[in-house]
Amino acid sequence: MYRLLMGAAIAATATSAFAADVVVMDQSIAAPHISGYVEAYLGGLYLTVPGDHATATTAGGVGRVNFPIDARWNIQTDAMVDSLWFQGQNLYGYGGAVHAYWRDPSAYALGGFATITGYGGDGIGGENIYNFTAGPEAQVYLGNVTLYGQVYYGQLRANGSSEHIDDWGTRGVARYFARDNLRFDAELGFSSVSISGEHLNTVTGALQAMYRFSGTPLSVFGRYQLDHVYAGGESENIHKYVIGLRASFGSDTLLDEDRNGATMDTYRPNFVLPFVGG
DSSP: OHHHHHHTOOOOOOOOOOOSOOOOOOOOOOOOOOEEEEEEEEEEEEEEETTEEEEEEEEEEEEEEEEESSSSEEEEEEEEEEEEEETTEEEEEEEEEEEEEEEETTTEEEEEEEEEEEEEETTSTTOOEEEEEEEEEEEEEETTEEEEEEEEEEEEEETTOSOEEEEEEEEEEEEEEEETTEEEEEEEEEEEEEETTEEEEEEEEEEEEEEEOTTSSEEEEEEEEEEEEEETTEEEEEEEEEEEEEEEESOSSHHHHHHHSOOOOOOOOSOOOOOTTO
16 A cells, blocks of 8 residues: 555645734725735655655645625635655646635635646556545634635546546634734644545644735745545555745735635645556
8 A cells, every 4th residue: 555655646735833812803894806826835745654754845836816706705716736756756736626605704604616636747657637526615704713614525537437436525724813914724634535445544634824924915834734644554644844935916914815815725635546547
């Protein structure tokens, strides 16, 4: 299983530390307008199994744009690319997502999302491997805290094959705004992939800190994510560390972006398991 997982490792982004002081903020409801951001990151992966380990380099980026339909309904579109260099091989993922949701910036947001991601690179075997997911999502706004939850179901497929791999998962995120432009995230998730009656499970935990320079569209961030992968009595840990830069438009602060802009994201694990027989 170790060789299968290592050969299938594809970096995912950053999707997702707490400060001591609580700051009460007067967050006004902005008039609906188009907004979003693009970000890029660079970092590394550290993979460990009992008695062995390996390292890899990862880089990628994401762009998100929120389109208000009216004062409450929104459509958000995402695009992403991720690349991993591991033992002389390059593996990559690319794809996008769409979110449709109703939002009251002073209370909550409720809607659904769908994603599609393709995979390629060395060791994929020339097949067009892709997966799609869909599910509900919701956010609750509690002053300077945002609570975010998702549940999804999906399938991993290869073009030209009738077989598929089922996967499902859930994630929860807490975002804490120590200041309008200083944000801390904590994330916990679980996902399961079904392969020939067996289950490959992943427990994910992540911490992230982001700071936006006042009066500018630029933010810097750092993120650490751990995927604990286990199946059939075997397990491995995949650690991912990244630093990155975000450029926003249509928002004044990180808190404004969270409550009035492109606030939704999606889970992207540190690994993906290719289609069986690929």
